[in-house]
Amino acid sequence: MWDLGMTIEVETPAVGGLELVVARLAEWQVDGGAVQLHPGDLGWFWRYGAEQTAAAVRTWARDGELLAVGMLDEPDLLRVAIAPGAQEDEELARRIAADVADPAAGVLVEGKVYLETPNDSRVRDLLFVAGWELDDPWQPLERDLAEPVEDSGLAVEIVTAETAAVRVGVQRASFDGSTFSEERWHAMAGGTPYARARCLIGRDAAGEAVGAITVWSAGKGRPGLIEPLGVHRNHRGHGYGRAMTLAGAAALRELGASRAQVLTPCFNEGAIATYRSAGFELLPQRRDQYRKA
Structure with a gap:
C-alpha cells in the first residue's frame, strides 16, 4: 500500500x-x-x-x-x-x-x-x-507548575517499601478488578522511570488511607504525568480526589516538572471535574484511530 x-x-x-x-x-x-x-x-x-x-x-x-x-x-x-x-x-x-x-x-x-x-x-x-x-x-488536561501548589489539606506521605501494602490496598479499593499487588509495586519501583517518580498516599484526620497517586517526572523543565490517581471507594464524596491531585502536582513541582498532565476518557465527567477543581485546564481532545476487523 x-x-x-x-x-x-x-x-x-x-x-x-x-x-x-x-x-x-x-x-x-x-x-x-x-x-x-x-x-x-x-x-x-x-x-x-x-x-x-x-x-x-x-x-x-x-x-x-x-x-x-x-x-x-x-x-x-x-x-x-x-x-x-x-x-x-x-x-x-x-x-x-x-x-x-x-x-x-x-x-x-x-x-x-x-x-x-x-x-x-x-x-x-x-x-x-x-x-x-x-x-x-479522550481529554488531556494540564496544570502549569510555575507557581507553588496550594496545600492539599490531607496528611500526605511518600510510599516506601514498608508502606507499599497500604498503597496497593488503596489502588485495589479504587478500581474494580484491579490486579495491583505488592510484588507489582516493587517491580514498578525498581524500573528505570521510577527514579524520577513518586508514589503518595493521603490520610484523613483519623489516619485512614483515603487516596493514592503516582506521578512521573520527565526531568527538570518538562511536563510530568499523573498515572494513576485513585480514591478509596469507602471515602468518596469528601474532596479527596482534588486533594490527592494537588498533592501530586506539588510533588511534580518538587521533582522539577514544568507542568502536570493527565489523560482521561471524555465520558469520565467526574474525573475531569476533579482535575479542573485542582487547577487543571483542558487541552485539545485526543482520539485514537482504529482499523475494523
Missing part, C-alpha cells in the same frame, strides 16, 4: 535497551508540544516486570537514531510517541502506517486494532486515507 524506503527499522528492544527508550521519551516531552506517550506510561506498565515491558515496546529508528516509540497497552492497542522533529517525516509515517497495518510485522495483532499517535502527526493522515476511523475521545 505504501512505497517504503529501507532506512527505517522497527524492532522490539532488549531489556537493556529500555534505558535509552525511557531517556528519549523524556526528551520528547516539551511544553506546548504534543501530549503523547510519556516515560511514566512505561513506568506504570513496568509493574509487570522489565521483560514484559520490553516485549510491549516497539521502536522505529533511522541510522541508529530513535524516531518513534510505541507501547502495547493491550495486544490490540499501540500508543506511539514521535520525536518532535519527526512528526511530519514522510518515510517514518509510511513505515509506521505499514507496520501497524500488517500483522506479519509483529506490531499489532489481526482484527480490530487501535493506534494512538500525536494529533498532528503525518501517520494519522495516511491511516485515514487507508480507511482507519476515529475512536471515542
